[in-house]
Amino acid sequence: MLSVHNLDVRYGQFRAVQGVSIEITQGDIVSLIGANGAGKSTFLKAIAGALPIYSGRVSFKDQDITDTSSSTRVQQGLSLVPEGRRLFSEMTVEENLLLGKTVQRQGDWDIERIFTTFPNLVKRRHSKTGSLSGGEQQATAIGRALMANPELLILDEVSLGLSPLVVDQVYASIESLRDAGTTILLVEQDLERAITFSQRAICMLEGRIVLDKLTADTHRDEITQAYFGLNKATQQEAS
């Protein structure tokens, strides 16, 4: 479904993402793991079209999307929930959700279903999103992406800054998406959660992929070693 080949993303001279290749097939649930500055968010933003790609190819549903704009990619069914939620804080929850409908893709998601999925938003419907709690903001951000009826949903650090209880709620709602067959690529700092939630784990270190395995075939220690770059053998194999 999503195919990334030898992707390079640069900030000036700095190579934030170096020669990354991944394949994601329909229905996959993939966790992207890595320390701060490993290039995860840069990688996801480049896939979503928010950052220019220096070299390499990205294709989605067998169509090359390397040079298309982010709005075109949303139109094709690829949505990103950006890190830090990035809501339009001077607009209400409802307005933010309606903006997600801009591309008008056909599908099951509409504004009422969002409010059923995230019941904590109902009484906040007409509040400005700047005044919401972290959990409510995250729910709005996910809801906004769902309004476009994406086939591939990319979630960047959904649990950042949320209390453990709220994280559970957010994951419960993502789980219902997983069960509905949406392909999901997400960044998660909590290893335990990443391993239990997803079928596959990809670990990034200094802009490269150092581990890409099914969660069933790997274990916590191996991921931890890859995370800190302790396992030289794995690193050389991947690069």
Add this chain to the structure above:
Amino acid sequence: MINSLVQAILLGGYYALVACGLAFMFQVMRIINLAHGSLAILSAYLVWEITDALALSPFISVLMVLPIMAVVGLLLQRVILERATKGGELLPVLTTFGLAIVIDNLLFQQFGANTRSLAPYLGDLSWDSYEIFGLWVGKLPVIVLLTAIVVIGGLDLVLRFTPLGRQIRATAFDPETAGLVGIDSRKIAGISAAIAMMTVAISGTALGLRGTFDAYAGGPQLLFAFEATIIGGAGSLWGVFMGGIILAIAQSVGALIHPQGFLLGGHLVFLMFLFARIYLNSNVFSLKHWLIKRRHKGDSL
């Protein structure tokens, strides 16, 4: 005194009309369009040409100029502004400054130094007036003021309540995230520029109806629009409307004090607001701030 206040408010309506396009473009696209005044004069000439050639009422001609200026706005965005904004904040200012000079001189070459006016095509309307409580109020300035209210009110409603308005606000607030949500920011910028140029067409016509214009009349219009925008604060269109009226009142008060004081009064108030905006908390300018303050005072008493 009351008479000059009323006349000032009517003049303020014209300033608000010129300023709203400039403010809209700044709000939505973060571009200060220094060709704003010259484009208004260009549309005034267009209206004049059509009115003269087809023997129409200027009110009909302006309807024909609206789509022309919308296309001009779209081209302006695609051909000039889109490239200029890639070069940083200063480049659009320089580019539009250059564009203003080009437009001014092309108009001068085409139409010469004669001043023109749309007033002769209006017949009686150009000097008709209402008598209200012993004051004579010109019909035409009232029409211009009402037009300003309709244009600004209409833009405000579009921005607040339509999907297009929501997309424009989202793009203005955070273009990158707007793209991630699926908003085509390029399309939105084009539409915004087209809308801004349509208001420019209306303001150019208003100028031609109220008085005279020549090829180099763009500069002062830009100046008034800019001053009204700064006084009112670029954040809201109704603020700009108030800005236009405050500017006109300041000019009229200046003129009462000294025959040469018209422009000076406006400039002084503009500078006062400019420095106040730089050095004071922005809350000072919002109505809510003062209402809450009063309530707090009431509580403590």
